[in-house]
Amino acid sequence: MKLVFECFDKVKKDCLKFIKSQETKDDKFKNKERMIKSFLIPLCFWISKKVDKKKPYFVGLAGGQGTGKTTISSLIAIILTKYFKLKVFRVSIDDFYKTRKERINLSKRVHPMLLTRGVPGTHDINMMLSFFSKAKSKQFKRLKLPTFNKAIDDRFNKKKWYDLKNKPHVIIFEGWCVGAKPEKNDTLKKTINSMEKVKDQKLIWRKYVNQQLKLKYKNLYSQLNCLIYLKAKNFRLLQKWRLKQERKLRIKSKRNPNSKIMSREDVISFMQTYQRITENMFRYMPKYASVIFNLNSNHQIKSAVYKSK
Numbered sequence: 001m002k003l004v005f006e007c008f009d010k011v012k013k014d015c016l017k018f019i020k021s022q023e024t025k026d027d028k029f030k031n032k033e034r035m036i037k038s039f040l041i042p043l044c045f046w047i048s049k050k051v052d053k054k055k056p057y058f059v060g061l062a063g064g065q066g067t068g069k070t071t072i073s074s075l076i077a078i079i080l081t082k083y084f085k086l087k088v089f090r091v092s093i094d095d096f097y098k099t100r101k102e103r104i105n106l107s108k109r110v111h112p113m114l115l116t117r118g119v120p121g122t123h124d125i126n127m128m129l130s131f132f133s134k135a136k137s138k139q140f141k142r143l144k145l146p147t148f149n150k151a152i153d154d155r156f157n158k159k160k161w162y163d164l165k166n167k168p169h170v171i172i173f174e175g176w177c178v179g180a181k182p183e184k185n186d187t188l189k190k191t192i193n194s195m196e197k198v199k200d201q202k203l204i205w206r207k208y209v210n211q212q213l214k215l216k217y218k219n220l221y222s223q224l225n226c227l228i229y230l231k232a233k234n235f236r237l238l239q240k241w242r243l244k245q246e247r248k249l250r251i252k253s254k255r256n257p258n259s260k261i262m263s264r265e266d267v268i269s270f271m272q273t274y275q276r277i278t279e280n281m282f283r284y285m286p287k288y289a290s291v292i293f294n295l296n297s298n299h300q301i302k303s304a305v306y307k308s309k
Contacts, residue, residue, distance in 0.1 A: 007041050007083045008033075014078050022071055027244065031300055036075065039293060039301045043228070044079040046291070046306065050225065051086060051169050056135050058223060061174035062285065063230030064278045065271060066241025067295060069174045072230065080170055089168040093175030095147050096123045096131075100154040111205040113195075116273050117153065120177060120212035125220065132223050140167040179227045180277050181284060182213040192279065195272035206276060213277075229289035230301075231282070235275060237297060243267050 015036050019029050051057045059076075063069050070092070077088040097117045098106065106122070107115035114122060127146070134143055143164040147156045188206050191197045200206055221227075232238050246267055286292050289307060296302040 003045070004037060004041050007044070007079065008037050011036070011041075011079045011082045014082055015075050018074055018078060019071070024247075027247075030298065035301055036079075039304055040072065040075050041079060042304070043291065044076060044084065047076075047080065047170065047226070048084045048086065053169050056089075056168050056171045058132070058225045059170060059172045060178045060221065060224035060227040061172055061230070062178040062180070062227065062281065062289070063176065064232050064235070064238040064281070065176055065274060066238055066243075066245045067230040067232055068299065069176070069230060072293075073172045073174045077170075077172060086169040087166060088170045088172065089162075089164055090172040090174070091131075091145060091162065092148075093123060093128070093173065093178055094150070095145065095162075096125075096128050097148050097155070098122055098124050110208055111200070113199055113205045113273065114208070116270065118176075118270070118273055119209045119277065120180070120217050121209050125212075125216045128220055129216065132220065135164075135167065135171060173224065176274060177217075177277050177281075179221050179224065179229070179285065179289065180213060180217070180281055181288075182210045182218075183276070183280055185210075193272045193275055195269065196276070209277070226290040227285075227288070228291045228293065229281075229285045230293050230295060231286060232295050233297060235271075235278060235282075238278065239268060239271055241299060242271060 012033075016032065019032050023029060047057065047059060061069055061073050061076075073090050077090045080086045080088045094117075097103075102124075103115050103117065103122055107113070110121075116122070124146075131143065131145060134141065143162075144158070145162040145164060147160055147162060148154075149156045188203060188210060191200075196206065232241075243264060286305075291307065292305040293301045294303045294305070
């Protein structure tokens with residue numbers, strides 16, 4: 001416990017500064033010090049013991065939309081850097097979305113619903129596999145990696161891409177479907193929402209997405225050294241949090257006339273494309289994730305379960 005308090009004293013200022021940057025006037029974080037002391041610092045001690053400085057330690061961080069992956073992964077990076085003196089690189093699976101043009105082509109070739117970013121099959125999987133491979137290489141070379149601008153639903157200009165100059169000790173790879181496993185074929189037949197009922201009557205979209213999880217995504221996720229899962233109570237709660245997230249994005253993007261900010265109806269519709277995999281993760285991920293952070297309905301971590309030593 002003494003080490004936790006010592007760590008907290010070192011990282012408190014930077015962590016709270018970051019949290020403040022994520023708040024809006026109407027949306028403040030509650031119990032932030034408790035979250036850092038009781039959950040994130042112990043997690044960082046757990047990670048630090050596993051790090052081998054010769055090769056990157058890949059931390060997968062998964063959780064439904066709006067669970068706070070960006071905030072939590074950023075705070076973990078701050079603690080590991082500031083107190084443990086580790087080089088940390090944090091990237092989201094979202095940054096590897098195919099370009100809008102590529103998704104338009106995919107939607108014409110396979111199924112119209114693949115224009116909507118999010119599900120497996122809408123990421124540049126080869127780019128991610130290449131990144132994992134190059135990051136692990138003994139002859140590490142500088143890497144340029146994409147960044148995705150959700151406000152315009154396309155990649156940022158290359159000038160704004162990540163520039164990874166040195167080999168990291170820890171790579172935090174976060175995303176809503178990180179670590180997701182495919183469904184069994186018989187459960188694919190059951191329609192779970194109105195979007196599937198109307199737009200995927202022949203099961204082409206859901207079968208394609210599931211097949212993606214069976215193949216290259218399985219290969220990618222198998223390379224993660226550990227998997228942390230932010231578990232919400234249910235899908236309805238995720239919708240509520242995602243709407244809140246969109247309000248924040250709207251505030252930040254007011255000056256950009258090209259912003260593709262979603263209405264409430266858009267968000268509900270958009271999230272239906274995520275529902276099938278998210279529900280599957282609710283059921284199965286607690287069985288195989290290394291660490292589960294259970295979230296309460298107030299968007300706070302209420303308990304932690306460590307499954308692997």
